[in-house]
Every structure is written in structure tokens, then in C-alpha cells.
């Protein structure tokens with residue numbers, strides 16, 4: 001892990017004072033461009049970074065060339081994700097050079113899990129970077145930018161004693177509205193599981209749950225600004241055990257009940273549980289330190305389906321984990337066929353620095369590539385079959401934002417399949433009954449189901465393509 005040369009623990013919080021962080025001395029709003037890589041928590045964190053900078057005069061822009069401050073909120077989960085950052089930094093260096101010719105400065109910050117894992121190394125590899133800030137210390141961004149303006153590069157990869165959530169500015173109503181009717185809220189962060197392939201415990205840190213009152217206050221504020229759907233997020237969200245209003249710990253179930261009572265919230269989701277199976281081979285699961293077996297997993301699936309036959313299941317898979325034989329791999333494919341997933345993400349194993357599996361015997365790249373292809377074929381087959389079953393079904397869909405073509409909005413089915421719906425833009429935020437009229441091959445198209453459909457607040461139909 002990178003050495004910390006960042007702020008001291010007793011640094012004043014961002015709330016304490018409005019700090020002048022305009023390195024050019026120019027007045028007026030400065031433009032902020034934030035790019036998120038990887039997981040949904042990064043999307044959430046990126047919003048919170050913008051929120052923390054807004055009181056300091058930063059306004060978000062979607063055009064990187066206009067930006068005075070560029071933040072790359074990075075992902076370290078696989079090597080490919082991490083390397084993307086350096087190619088982006090190459091492009092930003094050119095922008096910065098061009099801006100400098102017009103005496104305009106562009107400040108560059110690298111945030112997120114690459115920042116946490118690589119720290120100083122980022123500045124060595126890409127001197128264009130002014131600030132490196134980890135996922136647990138971005139509440140200090142205003143102070144870090146001020147320090148970078150005075151001293152040059154700043155690296156803060158502390159796991160601070162103070163909780164960033166106690167120091168983050170709430171989003172303005174306008175910012176929330178601009179982000180749409182569906183919002184993420186972090187309720188749990190970090191992981192104590194230490195799967196042997198995974199960097200998360202090192203980059204996000206130990207498992208922490210936010211207190212119930214904090215989560216409720218955040219959701220209430222979002223609801224007041226027009227948000228209709230909340231996804232509670234955490235790296236291992238079902239490990240949630242935040243302090244309740246009277247001090248006792250609450251489970252995720254209890255939290256969901258409470259958040260569900262908030263006026264205006266019509267949809268409640270949560271992700272990610274620790275359910276992704278990763279492999280169908282017990283030998284590989286043991287090597288991964290997954291603490292479940294194939295039989296245990298299949299048993300859980302059976303119980304879930306007995307309780308809710310309409311359940312749709314998705315999963316994550318890694319192929320080519322160190323030591324994976326053809327036989328092990330085949331067990332993954334047979335598991336996919338046995339469960340019949342509605343969809344799945346699959347990845348080639350990527351050795352991550354500092355994780356135990358990175359030191360083990362690696363599977364050759366070509367083998368990983370063909371296995372990934374074979375697995376994805378199996379997954380695609382099941383996904384297409386699952387999607388096909390939706391044809392003619394009627395779902396309640398929250399219309400979220402403009403769709404693929406003019407005259408279309410996009411929302412999601414109860415199974416999270418994106419559905420392109422022919423509907424006018426003023427219907428964004430409404431929950432409508434949509435009948436699936438076309439499937440092509442992984443996209444669902446739907447039409448509104450008559451005027452009665454416009455009654456808002458209905459629960460998902462759960463007509464069951466999963467059965």
C-alpha cells in the first residue's frame with residue numbers, strides 16, 4: 001500500500017471555512033469535470049465530491065475541455081480498469097498543455113481505488129496529477145486542492161479517524177434533480193472477507209456501516225428533490241449493521257423497512273450482496289477463500305426460488321483463477337446451465353498487487369480468453385431466453401431518463417432489464433404499466449398500457465419471466 005504523505009488527522013474539516021482554492025486567482029465559478037470508472041459506489045462518490053466542492057464555487061461541466069478541475073474517480077478491481085486511468089491522464093496532459101498556452105490552469109485530481117492503491121506512484125508515472133485522494137478522504141478535497149496550489153503535488157491516502165460522511169456537504173436540490181429520479185445511497189462500505197483475488201479490503205478498507213438516521217436523512221432529502229427510486233449500496237451490503245436511532249444495531253432488512261416508509265420513494269433496491277458465485281468448482285472456491293461450496297450455493301438458490309418462484313438471478317464469475325483446470329472451468333459452465341441466470345458479468349482473472357492469488361501459478365492468457373468466451377456464450381444463451389420470456393408481459397416501469405431514440409424514455413423492468421418505452425419526456429419520474437412489445441435480442445422495447453397506467457406509486461407487477 002502506498003505510503004501516506006497526506007493531511008494530518010487533525011486537519012480542519014472542509015466545513016470549517018471556505019478556503020480559497022483558486023490557483024489562478026481568477027474569480028467566478030470554476031468548472032469541474034468528474035469521470036467515474038467502475039462500480040456504482042464510484043458514481044455515488046463522484047456526486048459527493050461535486051457536492052463537497054460546490055460551496056467552494058465549483059460548477060459541474062460535462063465537457064472536459066472546459067474544466068478548471070478534472071477528477072478521475074478510478075477503479076482498481078482489474079488491471080485493465082486501472083490502466084485506463086493512465087491513458088486518460090495522457091489525454092488530459094495535452095489539454096493542460098494547450099490550456100497553459102492560454103494562461104489557463106487545469107488542476108488534475110486522481111481519486112478512488114487506484115489512488116488508494118498506488119498513491120505517490122501515480123504522481124511519478126503521471127506528473128500532470130496535482131492531487132491523489134483515496135475513497136475515505138475525499139471530504140478533504142477543498143483543503144487538498146488549496147495545499148496543492150501552494151505546494152505542488154499532494155497525496156492523501158489516509159484511512160482517517162473521522163468519517164467522511166460527517167464532513168460531506170449535502171447536494172443542492174438542483175444537483176439532485178440533474179442526477180435524475182433514481183439515486184444511489186451508500187449504507188455500507190469496505191469488506192472484511194478477503195477473497196484471495198480481491199483488492200477491495202485494501203482499497204476501500206474495513207467494513208463500516210452508516211448510522212440509520214444519517215441514511216434516512218439523506219434519502220428524505222433526495223425524495224424531497226423528486227427522487228423516486230433508491231438503491232442502497234455497499235461492497236457487502238447485506239453485512240449492514242448500522243447503529244439505529246436508539247443505539248442498537250439494525251440489519252439491512254430493518255433499514256429497508258424504514259427507508260421504504262419515506263414519502264415519495266416508490267422503489268427500493270440494494271446491491272451488492274455477497275451472493276456472486278464466481279466459480280462452480282469447490283477446489284477453486286476454496287482457493288478464492290469464498291467460504292461457500294457449489295452445493296451450498298445451489299441450496300440457497302433452491303430456497304430462494306421456493307420462496308419466490310419469479311426471482312431472477314444474476315451473478316459474477318471469474319475464469320482462469322490460478323490453478324483452474326479445464327475440469328474446474330467446466331463445473332462453472334454446468335453451474336450456469338443448472339441455475340439459468342437472467343444475466344451475469346464474467347471476467348478473466350486479473351492478478352492484483354498485494355492479494356494472495358497474485359502470487360500463485362497463473363493460467364495462460366490464451367486459455368483465460370477462450371474460457372471467457374465459452375462462458376459468455378452460455379450466459380448469453382440463458383439471458384436471451386430470459387429476456388424472450390418478457391415478450392407480451394406487463395411491468396410497472398419507473399421512467400428514468402431519455403431513451404435511445406427521440407420519443408423514447410428508458411426505465412427498468414422489475415428484473416433490472418432496461419426497457420425502451422415510447423413516451424414523452426414530461427413523464428420522467430412516473431411509474432407506468434408497460435407492455436413489452438419487442439425484444440431485440442438483449443434490449444426490451446415497450447409501449448404504455450393505456451391511461452390507467454399513469455397512476456403513480458404502483459408496485460412492480462412481478463409477472464414472472466423467471467418462473
Ligand code: 5AD
Pocket residue numbers: 077078197198199276278316317318347348349350351352
Ligand atoms: N480479477 C478478475 N475479476 C475480479 N473481480 C474482482 N476481483 C477480480 C480480479 N482480481 C470481479 C468479481 C467481482 C466483480 C466485481 O469483479 O467477479 O464480483
